Amino acid sequence: MSTSTVDTGAGSADAASLISDARQRIDDLDQRIIGLLAERVTVSEQIQRERIASGGRRVHLSREMEVINRYNGELGRQGTALAMTVLALCRGQL
Numbered sequence: 349m350s351t352s353t354v355d356t357g358a359g360s361a362d363a364a365s366l367i368s369d370a371r372q373r374i375d376d377l378d379q380r381i382i383g384l385l386a387e388r389v390t391v392s393e394q395i396q397r398e399r400i401a402s403g404g405r406r407v408h409l410s411r412e413m414e415v416i417n418r419y420n421g422e423l424g425r426q427g428t429a430l431a432m433t434v435l436a437l438c439r440g441q442l
């Protein structure tokens with residue numbers, strides 16, 4: 349068994365090659381997702397800072413429900429968990 353089939357768990361060199369290519373695409377997508385999350389954190393912090401400076405609170409629950417409902421509508425139950433993680437990333441743990 350070649351190194352690439354061991355690394356990918358594939359049973360043939362052809363499958364290993366396809367998996368390696370697809371993993372590269374996944375790594376690129378993950379990098380873009382992480383970049384988008386970093387951008388979202390920046391925008392969210394800007395909103396929170398502005399609200400706090402104007403006498404409001406950091407957290408706005410009805411808006412968070414809108415965000416959670418959008419993720420849930422698109423992705424189901426795991427979307428809800430993802431939205432909660434994204435929100436925690438952007439405004440800290442409640």
Ligand SMILES: C=C(O[C@@H]1C=C(C(=O)O)C=C[C@H]1O)C(=O)O
Nearest residue numbers: 392395406407408411412438439
């Ligand atoms: C960014 C905001 O502030 C907080 C962060 C949110 C977010 O990251 O989506 C949503 C609601 C607020 O708890 C907002 O009110 O839009």
